[in-house]
Amino acid sequence: MKKVFVVFLLLASLVMGSVLFAQVTQIPREEAVYVAGFQWGPPTTDNPLAGSPMTFVSDPRQHIWIYETLFTWDALNGKYVPILGESYKWLDELRLEVKVNPKAYFHDGEPVTADDVVYSYKLGQKYPLGLQIWEWLEDVYKVDDHTVIFEMKPDNPNRLMVEDAIGATFILPEHIWSKVEAENNYDLTKIRQFRNENPVGSGPYKVFYESPETIILERVDNYWGNEALHGGKKPAAKYIVHPIFKSNDEGSLAFENGEVDVSQQFTPRIWEMWEEKGLPVGTWYDEIPYYMPGQMPSLWFNVNKYPLSLPEVRKAIAYSVNYARISELAMSNYSPKVQASLIMPYGGEAKYFNENLVKQYGWEYNPKEAIRILEEDLGATKGKDGIYVLPDGTRLGPFTVECPYGWTDWNASLQIVAQSARAVGIDIQTSFPDAPIAYDNRQTGNFDMTMWSPSQPGPAQPWLRFQIALYSKGVPEVGQIAYSNFGRYKNEWADQLIDMIPKVTDEKELKNLYTELDQLYREDIPMFPLMYRPQTFYQYNETYWTGWANAENPYAPPMPLVGAGMEMLWHLEPVK
């Protein structure tokens, strides 16, 4: 038996040895800001061209720590904040001029020039990278070292998406990436596989350490923006640490214990942390709805499936839903009252919101009205089982409504939808398959009703939301993959209006067009919002760091050290 134990000890120490592979010193807590909620699996690559959804540095709209974009969007005022781009203006109908900040340089000291900007955008022309801008662009070219012109195709211009794109693309150093391209024979599949383990960007942080459990970024002390954008001040935090939690609960617990300073995870009943537990925790607002709304998770109908093809049936369902209950039970009251509109009554797009029309023609929770529509407008009669039957004998249900398993707030919302509908006499069942199956069903149109959020705040809103919800051109038939208009709604007038808007600059005309489009949407209701959700959740714990932005001190939008919320890095102060 002794031998067995010796062997066991030997094996155990061998295994331990290979696990403890890296020698990293402890990060001093008072020098590090801990963030959570952006990454749920191991870091896989630092290559921004890999397009992997798991990549920590992959989303230029948010993670501008290492690589930077020209601008970043501030949803509070609907304006761009300059980063590498100093300013932008439309020269004429087709040409957008962007000035690059002449003070900007990469970590290796090379200046950021117009060439780098042109190079970065042209990568999307060369390779299928998911950079959509080339649908509308004819060319990107430099005028001088710090001026770039984006020229649109005369036959397919789109101001809104081009403006969107100048805030959504990382500017990469050409002197490094052209080598990477050449080494990989200009083959995208090979370029995507390149790990880029030591990314050289122009941002305020660089990669310090990565493991399947943690990602640590280290401050770049000679970051160009400290002088050029922040009055010579450095961020106080030497490190940004992102522990990778396995579950929401684990992350929330760490946040509550002060192990995480700022988080974008959904945390139920956040107010209890300060009201009952007296913790130094804060959110954007210190009362309902606590967070600033940013997106609209919605219920989408398959509008070609009878009887869901009848707008009256869709409207009856919209009237039946108890929105307040969804907000209260599924969303911890984080959603203000949902309105019958595709325009968000908050942030930059609120100026297009037509309150009178929404009140007059919109729906809200009203079971009696739902029943009236069913009985009077559709002539349906209630069957013995309490479910309505249309005059032609079609029973209203069972319909299924679907979203990925484990998205707890969404799952709860759909359960409330199903209960609400059954209460007025429409049979809706919930179905929560694993994400790939739910995605596949949604994209191929294999559903009765599904749940999805149309898009994020940005300069192209609310146009982009209308586009994603209503636009039929280029959307393939049921059975083939679509990435928008999942229910395959078709309306020529809507298509025309959507085509028209990106060319219009007159605000008054824009407002009219949006009003018309929104009204058309309300008549046909191919999908409807169930809640308003923040763009990213934002809650901070002031145990170690203070100076966070909030509604009383709104110097930056509520984003946890990402996007335009990066500004907070220069305002944070250690508590000690």
Place this chain on the structure above:
Amino acid sequence: MKGFTKYFFQKLFWYLLAFFLALFLNFFLPRLIPGDPISVIVSKMMSGTVASETQERVYQSFMEEFGLDKPLPIQFFNYIGNVFRGDLGTSFSLYPLSVNEVLGNAIVWTIFLQFPAIIVGWILGNLLGAAAAYRKGVFDKTIFPVALFVNSIPYYALAIILLYFFGVYLGWFPIGGGYSRTLLPSWSWTFAIDVLHHYFLPFISIVLVTIGGQAIGMREMSIYELNTDYVTYSKMLGIKDKKIQSYVFKNAVLPQITGLAISLGTMVGGALITEIVFGYPGVGTWLFNGIRQLDYPMIQGSTLIIALMVLVANFILDMVYGLIDPRIKAVQTEEG
């Protein structure tokens, strides 16, 4: 030895056949799960964009990269070819990490957790079982029902009860992971203790179940041995109890070794529930994630490892028995 050579090759043939069957199932079974893995990747990349050709081009480029645009039989032969080159492919859900890399890291955790636990459980179980059989009385009356009880609780229930009671309710142990996420791996006592702290609950859960099963088996075998003639004869000769106990133990433990070999062979597959419940970063966790994310290469890779371990363990066992078991030897000579 001619007989054994023939026996060896016969067995080898059947094991190779089983291996190819496993390869075949590994490839086709994941593809029966409904859903399109590429559309998931593209949809995450392209969410919030407008309908366009770009999406189609991105989709196609991934289809080509993963070879999913080719007909199934060709994909299958590519897969076989890659397996024999030791390449398990690129993970879909952890793109662009290779499955080799992910599973290579994970298997260290799995073995680190399972191997000591199975060995410790096996040793303790057999000692307890033997003791119960030999001492009888109160000892037997408590150990036997407890072992039976522990052994009959479904493993996942036991794991969750342990996790809830010691992790959540008493808060003595962390509720998941291999080590604290706020800690950096290093050669330090802090880190080692943290790893052991996370190690304890999953370890103990496997030990408990193994003890239960082994103790029952060992008790029965020992009781059988205690009633044999050689024991009675030894007692009559006045041989010391200690000595007789060791004879009995040696004889009773032989079949238990088969059990040990099989548990070591199925170790990687058996880790699935432990790793999921305790959030332990091993092969089981990746297999589970792979299934949920439709990550074909990851599913194929982990099931291949599991199949290989089981086959190799059984093959070695067959060989060992072929050498030492007189009954099998007899068959070999008859045929030879």
